[in-house]
Amino acid sequence: MITESIRKVGSGTIDMIEGTGRFFVFLFSGIFNIFTFPFQLWKIIEHTWFMGARSMGVILLTGTFTGMVLGLQGYYTLTKFGSEGMLGSAVALTLIRELGPVLTAIMITARAGSAIAAEIGVMRISEQIDALETMDINPVRFVFSPRLVAALISFPLLTALFDAIGIFGGFITGSWLLGINAGIYIYRVADSVVMADITGGFVKSFAFAITVTTICCYRGFFTHLQTSGGFGAKGVSSSTTRAVVNSCVLILILDYIITYLLL
Amino acid sequence: MTSPLIELKNIHKKFGTNHVMQGVDLSINEGEITTIIGKSGTGKSVLLKHIIGLMHQDSGKITFSGKDTGTMTHKERRAFKQRFSYMFQENALFDSMTIYDNIALPLSEKAVFPRDIIRAKVKTRMEQLDIGETASKYPAQLSGGMKKRVALARALVTEPDIVLFDEPTTGLDPLRKNGVHKMIHSYQKMFGFTAVVVSHEIPDIFTISQKVAMLDKGRIIFQGTPEEIMNCEVENIYSFIHGKGDVEFE
Structure with missing residues (x-):
């Protein structure tokens, strides 16, 4: 009984150490292979289109409503202190520093990250990744490196879009619906946001891009090793779920760590 | 006499408690079609994957033109892989x-x-x-x-110099099966590659093979020409080749 428990703890620890090592080898191999010849320009464009351009709709929608709800909540809170004129600052800083990068990353995870994990997982179970190895094509370079570059391009751009449309959403609620002077709203936005806020937001979005893409590609790539979730189609479904859950949790943890370091 | 291009010596492989390969010895000659036969689940595909390096043996040695693949440098391994092609069971x-x-x-x-x-x-x-x-x-x-x-x-x-075929006729009707066999045979003649074919198509596959190896219970229990295996009277080989005897479901 005791021996069995010790064995389980030991085996779990070994698995965890192995998994961590495998994850970082995968990440560094993916980064290294971005710079190997021939450059995968066409694939990067293709993935940027999928991950970035095709996520614009959902970013516009969520950004608008996030800004609108921030405007609404902010207005009624600030009214209590007679400072509703500060609404522009509240909305802009909340979006640029926090909600913009975090919600953009979560939306991309939900839309593109899950698709990436599922696609690579299917490639694994249908032996397409083995086929790459037999053709002497580096599978990490083939499936991960171009997606990583695409994410590093897409995440900051979509974050900027989310911030801009969110600030406009706050303007719709604050100025059009609740009657705050438009000039004051815009003035407060321009006055309160400094370069460090924008840089901090972009630092977060780069960190989230690397985290989300690595987790989603890694989960799909090693679908065959995650047998606890099942094999075949069930294995792919389990990898996809884990990819999304792990990404979302790590986004929030990283957000706290980066905020702590930047403040 | 043709020289062995690939040699597997005393290959062992375990998956958990399942000891799939228990000392496999096999030699594959250059320019020939070698067919590997055996019951389902005996590790024929695993054997092919070891040859191309998709899986690694727990012990034993695989040599290519006399060179141990386990001691190859990164450059040598890449050059080695570039000489191979692999046709998967499910394509x-x-x-x-x-x-x-x-x-x-x-x-x-x-x-x-x-x-x-x-x-x-x-x-x-x-x-x-x-x-x-x-x-x-x-x-x-x-x-x-x-x-x-x-x-x-x-x-x-x-x-490629060597093509590995993993059950190339799975899921095909008899006409198409023959077509695939003819195709392998004629292209092998045309391009002169060395072929290793895992197949269940007995005796049809023998018509295009120069050598047949039978895998059973983790070992190669027979290596020889198609004629030799057809005339072999060892009980389990005979019953497998001629489709006789009972099948044990474990």
Whole structure:
């Protein structure tokens, strides 16, 4: 009984150490292979289109409503202190520093990250990744490196879009619906946001891009090793779920760590 | 006498408690078609994957032209891999790519050849295998037989020295099975590659093989010519070849 428990703890620890090592080898191999010849320009464009351009709709929608709800909540809170004129600052800083990068990353995870994990997982179970190895094509370079570059391009751009449309959403609620002077709203936005806020937001979005893409590609790539979730189609479904859950949790943890370091 | 190109010596492989290979010894001669037969689940595909390096043995040695693959440098290993092609049981075609892109992939990913040379090479293979019309289609739009031909075209486009076929006729009707066998035979003659075929098509596969090896309970229990195995009177070989005896389901 005791021996069995010790064995389980030991085996779990070994698995965890192995998994961590495998994850970082995968990440560094993916980064290294971005710079190997021939450059995968066409694939990067293709993935940027999928991950970035095709996520614009959902970013516009969520950004608008996030800004609108921030405007609404902010207005009624600030009214209590007679400072509703500060609404522009509240909305802009909340979006640029926090909600913009975090919600953009979560939306991309939900839309593109899950698709990436599922696609690579299917490639694994249908032996397409083995086929790459037999053709002497580096599978990490083939499936991960171009997606990583695409994410590093897409995440900051979509974050900027989310911030801009969110600030406009706050303007719709604050100025059009609740009657705050438009000039004051815009003035407060321009006055309160400094370069460090924008840089901090972009630092977060780069960190989230690397985290989300690595987790989603890694989960799909090693679908065959995650047998606890099942094999075949069930294995792919389990990898996809884990990819999304792990990404979302790590986004929030990283957000706290980066905020702590930047403040 | 033909020299052994690939030799497997005392290969052992375990998956958990399942001891799949228990001392496999096999030699594959250059320029020949070697067929590996055996009951389902005896590790024939695992054996092929060890030859190409997709799996690694727990113990034992695999040599290629006398050189131990386990002691090869990174450069030697790449050169070794470039001489191989592998045709998967389920084809392993990239379903989001067109047929042309699937066949061109081993060449286009390495940028060794200019684009027009790649196009010419792919076109030649597609014409030889009578799949010229399918270039812009996707694997899901093709029949089983056509997919096999696409997989074969992809395997041959790099002009490999050794081609490994993992049950190339699975899921095909008898006519198409014969077609695939003829195809392997005629292309082996045409290109002169060394072929290792895992197959259940007994005795049809023997007509194109120069050598047959039988895997049973983790060991190679027979290596010889098709004639020799057909005349072999060892009980379990005889009953397997002639489809006699009871099957034990474990």
